[in-house]
Amino acid sequence: MADSIQLLPDHIANQIAAGEVIQRPASAVKELLENAVDAGASEIRLIVNDAGKSLIHVVDNGKGMSETDARLCFERHATSKIRQIEDLFHINTMGFRGEALASVAAVSQVELRTRRHSDEMGTYIEVENSEVLRQEPCASSPGTSIAMKNLFFNVPARRNFLKSNAAEMRHIIDEFIRVSMAFPQLFFSLSHNGQQVFHLEKGSLKQRIVQILGNSYNAKLVSVHEQTDYLNIQGFVGKPDAAKKTRGDQYLFVNNRFIRSAYLNHALMQAYHDLIPADSFPMYVLFIDLNPEHIDVNVHPTKQEIKFEDEKIVYAFVQAAVKHALAQFSITPTLEFDIDAGIQQSDAVSKPFTAAQQSAASNSDLFQTFSRANQAHFIEKGNSSTVSGTDQIPDGGLQNWKDFFEPALRSSTDNSSTEAQYDRSPGFDWEQPRKKWQLLEHGDLLQIQQQYIIAPSLPGFLLVNQQLAHERILYERYAAALVGKPMATQRSLFPVTLDLSPTDATLMTELLGDMGLLGYLIEPFGQNSFVVQGTPADVLQGNEKSSIEKLLDQYKHFSSDVKFSRRERLIRSLATQHAIRPGSQLSQREMRQLVSDLLSCAQPNITATGTATFIEFNHEYLARLFGN
Structure with a gap:
């Protein structure tokens, strides 16, 4: 039998090694920028086309390379940083492994121009698939210019795994920021498809x-x-x-x-x-x-x-x-209290405390009890009275609550276990539980702490979280808009200009198409700027800028979960951003509409993230709570 183990050809071994270092265009950007920093450059320029897929070009004014070094730098494990094993533990440079340029040359077409400050002529080298095609003297500015073209041209499978231009550009910007942030004393610039993205002057x-x-x-x-x-x-x-x-x-x-x-x-x-x-x-x-x-x-x-x-x-x-x-800097936590908005309108808060009122208060028995010595042991003598539980209920209060619960309890005919769990799969028939959750036509809804809604239903009542319920409603509405009829846009009377950071501007460009289907009319307006011409109807006029900035922040929060598609992350972000916040006072009509819309959803009892939107209290469960 023939021997089965053999040495890999150099070009295949180089491509395998390149897979560890060059995973996407941003990986090559990182390696080339770090090489420019190590070369002692004071000015570094990065030019990319098609998010680095067709061109990544780094130009620096560093020390440059000799003809021999220029040829040798494309070999594997070629480095000027390591001479002996002890050097690995005294590294003060960015690169040292000697694989960056070898990996770049293995998966792209590379053109290198370099000249040392002491040389009259520079060196031009053209490399493709790890093979040097041409080497000759050339006129060149001091420093190094290296351009890698057509990334993964010889590994089509790797190229097919690259993301969209907008997504790959965001990775390039991330790598550019990390290097430029570390060296504020150097000049950096980044251009993409002929447009300047960053121009960072030297400074602190x-x-x-x-x-x-x-x-x-x-x-x-x-x-x-x-x-x-x-x-x-x-x-x-x-x-x-x-x-x-x-x-x-x-x-x-x-x-x-x-x-x-x-x-x-x-x-x-x-x-x-x-x-x-x-x-x-x-x-x-x-x-x-x-x-x-x-x-x-x-x-x-x-x-x-x-x-x-x-x-x-x-x-x-x-x-x-x-x-x-x-x-x-005296930065300490601040105490925050949730204060009922009704308290703010009370006479005790809104009206001044007059001198007559102060005098009456200070002479009262209650004030004297708390202001005299040994007040903890003082008991005011007087007529005592026994107060029963029913005496504390305001006139009509008991009857109101009885009216609230009795119709629901009388209508309860479901004797099934309250611990039954409903299947949350998309194919589940929700009609049966919806009949249980059906909202009563008569009877007021009650809002608690401006955050929860008590809604009478057939078997008892539902305790609804108004924010989570609204999130569920908006999520299904936005999901339907992306696959069906786009949502209506409310045109802004005075269009708003939005200035974003380069990273957020790239993200916004990627989302413009889908945001248009969801009711946002946003147009590019120069470098890193956009004009908001219209928004969905539920975005208040004047809040367009804040709404979009928070939307992008929320989108990046969901982006950490790779199992979500771009559209899924977008509609989750929009639903979270536009949902009613705790503290919002709702009218009877608004509460009833909110609960009705929730119960009409395809999956009403949980949000997209799996959090419950409401808790059901039926007759059996309430009786068990009170030991009946």
Whole structure:
């Protein structure tokens, strides 16, 4: 029999190795930008076409390469950073594995122009499928220009797995931001299809943060600066009111290298404990500098995961530094109370407390009881009376509640177990439970705490969460609009201009088509700007900008779940954003319409995320509660 083990050809081995490093256009962008930083460049320009699928071009004014180095840099494991094994534990550069350019050359067509400052002529090299096609001297500016064209042209299966241009562009912007955020002292620019997306002048870290994340952060940053013998921590964290529903604006760097660390992120979250809601995430841009001997950066191909020699001490330092910064700026939790709107209208609150009223109050027995010494043991003598439970009910109160419950209890003929669980599958016939949940035609609905609705039904009553119920209604309405008749658009009398960050602008471009079906009429208006010409009817005039900004934030929150399609994430975001908020006072007509619309839904008892929209209280369950 013939031998079955054989060596792979070089071009196949290179493509397999490239799969670890170059997973999408953004991966190549990261590697090329980091090489430009390591070359000592002060200006780095990134040009991409078709979200990097047809062109990724990086131009820098770094030290450049000699003719020999230019040829050798495309070989696997070729690097200027490592000479011996000990060098792995003293790495202060971005790249060091020697696989970046080899991986790029294995899956694209590459053109390299480079010249050292001391040379008169530069070097031009053309590589395709890991094979050098041409090498010759050329006229070139000092530094390096490398262009990779037609990514994955020789691996069609990999190219087919790439996402839409808008989605891939968002990944490229993310990588560009991570590198440019780490080096604010360098100039960076990014252009896509001939349009400039970023133009970042050299400056301080705070200036770079504001340039990238937007002017809204200018007054929301708290400086962090701690120096110890083991490590130094510096950067900025956001004030609690800058917290968002997504993790998007969180950047952690170790020795200027962007990393992901759930462990250190937990330290940050603990520093904000009780300062922000549990479902919100703080903004931070933090740099941790420590001896390279105390970390191992060679644990992941993309180098975004590292190992610390002592994770616990880093955790403690990070948490303490952020807490100290927040305390220094007197940022403390504020107490919030839910106050019934009716209380605000009462005479005791709205009318002044006159001098006569103050005198009468101070002379009252109640006031004297609480103001004299040993008041805890003082009992005012007087006529005592026995108050029965029924004496406390206002006139007509008992009868009103009896009228409210009795028709429902009399109509209850269902003797089935109250613990029956209804199948939530789409094919389930909801007609049977709907008959149980049918709303009574007569009898008022009752709103509690401006958040819940008590609705009389045939077997008893339903306790409805008005926000979750509205979410379910809107979700089904939007889902139907995407596959059937588009929703009506309410034209704005005065169109609103929306200025977004480059990341959000790219996301908005991706969503424009589907948002049009859902009633939004939004048109591009120059770089990173859009004009809102119309919105769905349930968006109040004047709230268009806030509504769309919150929608994008909510969409990014749902984007972390890969099992959802783009449309599913969009309609969930819209339903969550446009639903009635707790604290909204509803009229009888509005409450009845809301509950009726809910019970008409295809799946009325749960939201799209599986949360119950109402709780059913029938006669048997109520009797069991009271031991009858």
